[in-house]
Structure formats: structure tokens, C-alpha cells
Amino acid sequence: MAAPAVHYVRIDEGSEGQRLDNFLIKTLKGAPKTLVYRIIRSGEVRVNKARASADTRLTLGDEVRVPPVRLPEPQTEAASVPAREFPILFEDEHLIAINKPAGVAVHGGSGVSFGVIEQLRRARPQARFLELVHRLDKETSGVLLVAKKRSALVTLQDCFRHRTAHKTYAAMVIGQWPVARKVIDVALHKFLTGDGERRVKAVAEDADEGRRSITLVKVVQQFSRFALLDVTIKTGRTHQIRVHLAHEGHPIIGDEKYGDFALNKALARGAMVEGLKFDRMFLHARELRLPHPVTGEELALMAPLPAECQALVDHLG
Template identity: 75%
Template sequence: MLRVTVDEGAEGQRLDNFLIRLLKGVPKTHVYRVIRSGEVRVNKGRAAADTRLALGDEVRVPPVRVAERGAESTPVPAREFPPVYEDEHLLAVDKPAGVAVHGGSGVSFGVIEQLRRARPQAKFLELVHRLDKETSGLLLIAKKRSALTALQDQLRERETGKTYAALVVGAWPASRKVIDVPLHKFLTDEGERRVRAVEPGHEQAKRSITLVKVARRYAEFTLLDVTIKTGRTHQIRVHLAHEGHPIAGDAKYGDFALNRQLARGASKFERMFLHARRLRFRHPASGEILELEAPLPAECEAFLATLVT
């Protein structure tokens, strides 16, 4: 039986995230199974996955078998990402498309694991929010527990402004500025996470609001500025596809025939055209309003240059 006392580095962390980091090599599904079974105790009592740990809490963990040596995940390479802003409280990076923000669900490692390996002296590095693997752009990482909780509170209270650049298929109607359509998260028969738009009143759906503004029109596409008022999984991708204008290159919810055509064309555009380009929030320590921007990636700019206006 393992007994661990919560220190400043883990204070305020969710129990599931604490155990996932503590039990490296143990599948997440097994971690959640152990929590649900009641075998994990916090101060001798049962605790849920979303229990927030306090300084000095004692976490009792039952014996858990770690994955066999041969089945170990790929070693995590040290990697820094293009910084947009950094101080002693937080780091904002420009995440490339095709890189997951964290390991799990068949991915050995992501941005956060690579940053931790690149900065072994850092006592605390945690994701403030997430971006889809296929999405590029601004990603916030907290360097202190206090910064993490303050920034996540802002996100929860919808006090931040997140704007994305999205290139969609077809002519987006200028009058369509607000999408207020509930979203329902589900698993496919293959166990893949998916999201669908549903009618209001669906018992398992969550209200989801997306604001859309036309940035530029092309003959066959429209470049949009998209701001989300709720942060649901795949929200922008599903909302835009639901309106009949999927994002160019979206392999999950897009126009698959068009995606193949784009990948084989002269431009060889092989990614999803969704980029987190602007992020506005209050600094967790000073309270100053920060507005960060990440320019469109070179491959997106190059693709736009091939389009007819």
C-alpha cells in the first residue's frame, strides 16, 4: 500500500490527474477503475475522481501493476514550443497542428510531457486548457498552482476571449452570426470519442454557443473568425459542420472527398484549417488584461494564397 502526502506542487489538483502522474505506466482506464472501486482513500475516506486535493492530505493508493517493460510507451523527447508569452506564472506557446496537448487515448506523449522533459528544473507545469491535436495555435500552461486555478476559474466563468481562424467549405451567410445548438458527446462502437449536434431538451446534451464573423471570402471557401462562449469538445468543428460548412481538412466531421482532393492538389494541404489565433484574459497575479496573438501557420497562409477570391 502506497501512502502519499499532498505537497504544494499537487495542492488543488484533481485526484484523477494526481494519480495519473503518480502512477506512470498505468493505463488511465485502470486508474479510474481503482478510484470507482473505492480502493483509493483520501484521509481514510472514499473520494471521487474530481476530488480536489488539499495541502497535507494523505492519499492511500492500493498496489497497482505497471505496464510490462516491453509494453512501455515511447520515451518522451524533450521539446520546447514557440513561446508567445512567458513569465514566472505562466507560459503561452504556439502549438503546431498534429501534436497532442497530452498523452493518452493511443498517444504516448504530448506538449506537456515534452515540456516537462525539456525543463527538468520546473517544479510545476500544467495545462490550463486543451486544444484538439489537429488544431494549431495558442495554448496556456501554468507554472504555479495559483496561476492554474486562477486561469481555470476565468475559463469556467467565461471571462476569457478565445478566437479561432477557421476556413470552411462554401459561402458562409453573413447573417449567421450566432450558433446556439446543444452538443452531445458519445463513443462510437470502436470506442472513439465523437460529438453531435442535437435538439434542445436532449437530456445528455450541453448548451453550446459559438459566435461567427466572416473575415474573408474566396470562390469556394470562407475564412471565419470564430469565438466560443462555451468550451465543449470539438465545439467549433461540429457547429460549423452542422451549419453545412465543415472546416477544410477536418478528418472527423469534414468533407472527406474534398479533404483527399486538397491533400493531392498542388498545395498538398493535409491538415485541418483551425487555428487558435487570439486569447484574451486577466493575468493571474497582476490582474492586467493580456491579449495574445499567434499568426496563421505558414502552411495555412500558403494555402490561402492559392485560393481564388
């Protein structure tokens, strides 16, 4: 194997605006973060021939000196990622809005070898930049944004951070939702279980570990044993909708983490709704409204209910 050598990278539009440390972590795939920060601190990394700090923002045309670093042999798993396109709701030169199916993670990690973004990159090898703007749980379907330029990524993420992106979800819950219950303002605390699994629980408003979380609920249709809701989140906490609705005594059907295990099993084997088996979580990101990252015009992105969810609604109705 050839010895590693110094190389120079010219910053293009795909890397413009990135912090130096994040750029190196991405460039030196497989390098431990401790190594990345060490070579920055030692001055081995240079930007335009000058020393730079980890938080230096890279600009178009900058030249980055990357010192010789011996990296682990590349893993072969990447080659096993299947190329996959997803249903497109909107696309231009700045972003893609896809309709993510349930059961597909948005990215690899935590026991998942690949997700939407890895499959999309594999399907579009010519794309110079594809990055997730936000996340959806693996079990949740619906509108998911992918940026095609770093400038679009930064602008779109600012929309989510500053609450100018408005997301509405369709959720089917157990029981009849009280129509007067329109706002859930309950703090949430994220923690890891003994097996290292990520979980969230509702906590008291004044709990040190809690973060204020607000969910708005509107009843779309009441059935005898279930309710179809439109849910809008004012804060984007992990598992927020799932935990808030369960905390109110109306868990989402099919939710394996916070739902009713026995009822979910009965639904899956067709024992709850005559003539229909339903075996997924009924949470769907049906609408996303936000300003376009370049024109500023409002984008109204809509994802119709998946066929299996629509079939359940039709059966119940």
C-alpha cells in the same frame, strides 16, 4: 524488489489546493483508482496525522501519510518521450503560452503515447509543476496555455469556466458563408462510436442529451469556393466549432471527422488549388484574451497563422 514502505509527503506549492484523491492518484503512479479510494476510506492515508476524506483540499505544509502500496513496475515508455520545446508566445513564472502545431496531441491517451505536456516536461526536467490549463484538438493549431504553478492553474481554469477567457479561431470553410449568419445556437451531444471513437452531433434544442452550445461567426474574407472566418465560442464543447460549421453546411476544410472527405483528398493532392497542396485541418486558435492569474491585467495572446494556412489564404486571394 524491496517491500513498499510508509512514506510521508510534505505539501509544497506544486500540490497546494489539490484534492487528496487527485494528489494520491498522481503520487501513486499506476495505482488503480479503486485502490486509492479504498486506502482513503480505511484511514490508512492520514493528513497531519488525522483521517481525511477524498475531497479534502491540501494546504501548503500539510503532511500526508502514504501507506505501503505495491505498484506495477514502471513502464519504460516514459523514457521514449522526446524532449521538445514549442514556440513561446508568452512566459513568466506563473504560465507559458505556446503556439501548438497541428498534428500534435496536447497529452497522451486514446492511442497517443505522448503529447505536448509530456514532451514539455521532458524538455524541462527541473520544472516542479507543468499542467495543461485547457485543451485543443490534435488537428487544431494555436494558443495553448500551460500553468507553472497550481495556484495559476486553478485561477486560469476558473477563467475558462466563468467565460472570462475569450478565444478566437481562424477557420477556412467550404462555400461562401452567409454574412448575416452571425450566431449558431445549436445543442450538441457527445457520444462514442462502435469503435470507441469520440464524436459529437447537433441535436434538437429540447433533446435530453443535448447541451446548449453557442458559436459566433464573422466573415474575414470570401473566396469563390471557400470562406475565411473568425469564430468565437461562448461555450467550450468538444468539437464545437467543427460540428457547428458542418451543421450549417460549411464544414472546415481538412476536417477528417466532420468534413468533406473527397474535397479534403483533392486539396491534399493539389487538385483544388493550383500550385498548392493543403493537407491539414484549417482551424487555428489565433487569439486568447484573459486576465493574468496574479496581476489581473489582460493578457492578449496572439498566434500568427501557420505558414501552410497563410500560403493557402495568399493563393486563394
